[in-house]
Amino acid sequence: xxxxxxxxxxxxxxxxxxxxxxxxxxxxxxxxxxxxxxxxxxxxxxxxxxxxxxxxxxxxxxxxxxxxxxxxxxxxxxxxxxxxxxxxxxxxxxxxxxxxxxxxxxxxxxxxxxxxxxxxxxxxxxxxxxxxxxxxxxxxxxxxxxxxxxxxxxxxxxxxxxxxxxxxxxxxxxxxxxxxxxxxxxxxxxxxxxxxxxxxxxxxxxxxxxxxxxxxxx
Amino acid sequence: xxxxxxxxxxxxxxxxxxxxxxxxxxxxxxxxxxxxxxxxxxxxxxxxxxxxxxxxxxxxxxxxxxxxxxxxxxxxxxxxxxxxxxxxxxxxxxxxxxxxxxxxxxxxxxxxxxxxxxxxxxxxxxxxxxxxxxxxxxxxxxxxxxxxxxxxxxxxxxxxxxxxxxxxxxxxxxxxxxxxxxxxxxxxxxxxxxxxx
Numbered sequence: 001x002x003x004x005x006x007x008x009x010x011x012x013x014x015x016x017x018x019x020x021x022x023x024x025x026x027x028x029x030x031x032x033x034x035x036x037x038x039x040x041x042x043x044x045x046x047x048x049x050x051x052x053x054x055x056x057x058x059x060x061x062x063x064x065x066x067x068x069x070x071x072x073x074x075x076x077x078x079x080x081x082x083x084x085x086x087x088x089x090x091x092x093x094x095x096x097x098x099x100x101x102x103x104x105x106x107x108x109x110x111x112x113x114x115x116x117x118x119x120x121x122x123x124x125x126x127x128x129x130x131x132x133x134x135x136x137x138x139x140x141x142x143x144x145x146x147x148x149x150x151x152x153x154x155x156x157x158x159x160x161x162x163x164x165x166x167x168x169x170x171x172x173x174x175x176x177x178x179x180x181x182x183x184x185x186x187x188x189x190x191x192x193x194x195x196x197x198x199x200x201x202x203x204x205x206x207x208x209x210x211x212x213x214x215x216x217x218x
Numbered sequence: 219x220x221x222x223x224x225x226x227x228x229x230x231x232x233x234x235x236x237x238x239x240x241x242x243x244x245x246x247x248x249x250x251x252x253x254x255x256x257x258x259x260x261x262x263x264x265x266x267x268x269x270x271x272x273x274x275x276x277x278x279x280x281x282x283x284x285x286x287x288x289x290x291x292x293x294x295x296x297x298x299x300x301x302x303x304x305x306x307x308x309x310x311x312x313x314x315x316x317x318x319x320x321x322x323x324x325x326x327x328x329x330x331x332x333x334x335x336x337x338x339x340x341x342x343x344x345x346x347x348x349x350x351x352x353x354x355x356x357x358x359x360x361x362x363x364x365x366x367x368x369x370x371x372x373x374x375x376x377x378x379x380x381x382x383x384x385x386x387x388x389x390x391x392x393x394x395x396x397x398x399x400x401x402x403x404x405x406x407x408x409x410x411x412x413x414x415x
Contacts, residue, residue, distance in 0.1 A: 048383070071253060
């Protein structure tokens with residue numbers, strides 16, 4: 001019984017705000033008031049809620065001092081004069097954009113970006129399209145090959161041919177080293193372990209020839 | 219334009235100043251915020267939707283208050299003096315008899331100030347200023363149901379304040395005692411009145 005009362009009190013107390021805001025229907029109001037009038041705890045709680053609500057309603061609307069308002073107006077007017085001198089065309093543009101239909105509103109900035117992009121694109125091209133930074137540029141034609149780049153003038157053609165030969169030798173040597181290393185590593189880490197394991201398993205099969213599998217390693 | 223601007227100031231100055239004042243409980247800060255709002259109003263005059271001017275102003279004021287609270291968080295609170303003695307009196311048993319409506323109001327203001335946002339802003343806008351749910355939802359950029367939920371929770375937070383409850387209990391007990399003593403006084407006074415007649 002007491003639990004029933006407690007739950008009723010709980011629900012009634014949840015309705016305080018709705019009652020104070022006038023959001024309850026007539027029937028809800030009646031049952032609300034009948035409970036509040038019969039329950040001392042809820043009646044006190046309701047009085048407390050009502051006192052707070054009345055206190056909030058009684059708090060006055062305060063007013064700002066005249067001096068502060070005048071100062072704000074003064075600052076606002078000054079900001080107007082600075083804006084008129086500098087940012088009027090920009091504001092005009094914004095206003096015009098705001099007044100135009102959405103298609104133009106979005107097409108205009110897109111076109112502006114495209115134009116700026118076209119102007120700026122040649123400036124942003126990669127540096128490799130430019131000629132190399134040689135002081136005296138001379139192109140050489142060698143015996144068997146034509147170089148696809150410009151060589152600086154401080155080296156003679158024979159020196160360059162020698163250097164290329166040495167470079168080819170070096171590349172060849174590195175290729176050989178690489179192949180040898182590959183074979184060695186493969187042999188040690190791939191071929192040899194697999195071979196050893198296979199041998200071991202064959203050996204095991206050979207040792208146990210009397211088993212039920214009849215020497216079949218599988 | 220200037221005339222319209224001045225009309226807007228005249229129409230909304232109380233609302234904005236009150237909002238800032240009840241949020242911050244400091245006259246100078248509230249004045250600063252009011253100034254800031256009206257300067258921004260002038261600067262954005264051309265771009266504002268004037269059919270939603272109230273919502274725009276309240277949103278600017280709300281943002282300014284939040285910024286101000288953030289800045290002031292690390293500083294010692296500088297609130298107006300008039301609310302403090304009553305709040306202190308509330309904790310003193312000897313001066314309990316002096317508690318009255320003003321003390322209750324002062325404590326109420328203190329509680330509002332202590333609430334977190336958006337509870338505080340919604341209680342000020344709805345319960346003190348009487349703004350509609352539609353205006354509040356536009357000002358704070360939330361749905362009507364959210365506004366109602368925050369309002370309900372904010373009121374419950376206010377009711378849950380111990381000092382406010384204590385003040386209410388004292389006030390209620392005192393008024394009941396006064397009613398009782400009045401009844402006794404009436405009984406005593408009655409014969410003398412008869413004598414005078």
